[in-house]
Amino acid sequence: MTDGKEYSLSLVRELLEKDDVRTQRELQARLKEAGVEVSQATISRALKELGYARAPVGGGSYRLQKVKEREEHIDIVLKLGLEEIIQVGNLIVIKTRPGNAQTIAGAIDRSHVPGIVATIGGDDTILGITKDEPTAAGVVKYLRKMLA
Numbered sequence: 001m002t003d004g005k006e007y008s009l010s011l012v013r014e015l016l017e018k019d020d021v022r023t024q025r026e027l028q029a030r031l032k033e034a035g036v037e038v039s040q041a042t043i044s045r046a047l048k049e050l051g052y053a054r055a056p057v058g059g060g061s062y063r064l065q066k067v068k069e070r071e072e073h074i075d076i077v078l079k080l081g082l083e084e085i086i087q088v089g090n091l092i093v094i095k096t097r098p099g100n101a102q103t104i105a106g107a108i109d110r111s112h113v114p115g116i117v118a119t120i121g122g123d124d125t126i127l128g129i130t131k132d133e134p135t136a137a138g139v140v141k142y143l144r145k146m147l148a
Contacts, residue, residue, distance in 0.1 A: 008036055012046050053107075082147060087140050092116075092128035094143075101126045115139040 011034055012027065021027045024043045031038055038046075047053070081100030086093040096104055105121030108128065115135040120127045130136040 008038065009046055009050065011036060012043070013050055016050070016052060082143075085140050085143055087133075087136050090130050090132050090136050092126075092130065092136055092139055092143075094126040094128060096124050096126065098124045100124070113139060113142065115142075 008031075011031065015021060015027060015030050015034075021030065024040055024047070027047075028038065028040060028043055031043075081096040081104055082094065083097060084095040086095070094101075094104065101121040101124050105119040105126045108116060108119050108126070115130050115138055117129045117131060119129070128136075128139065130139055
């Protein structure tokens with residue numbers, strides 16, 4: 001974060017643990033009220049460093065929540081925005097809700113999904129690249145299992 005990174009991270013952690021914070025924008029506003037002005041990108045990096053992700057809480061609502069394990073994080077992210085998984089040879093096309101492809105591609109990359117060589121994320125589509133068709137089939141099965 002900006003000057004006083006440890007203080008800022010500590011304040012972010014305190015705000016998240018004290019109250020339900022639903023969005024990064026809400027967190028940014030609360031930080032500003034506390035005298036700390038940061039960009040959305042800075043908040044995003046802080047949340048990753050602290051291990052927080054957006055998680056469903058029911059009734060179509062979400063909140064920022066501590067994620068204990070990488071698989072739990074990808075599970076949450078996939079459930080939030082995944083719509084369809086299609087295998088095309090050694091490639092995997094993942095359709096998401098609009099605006100979610102980058103987040104899901106990042107979660108797949110950080111979770112080191114076995115068999116994925118790389119991902120490319122657009123607005124609502126991710127291209128997952130594997131070394132061969134059997135590996136792609138295994139990745140598709142793995143991702144679908146996480147959604148079950």
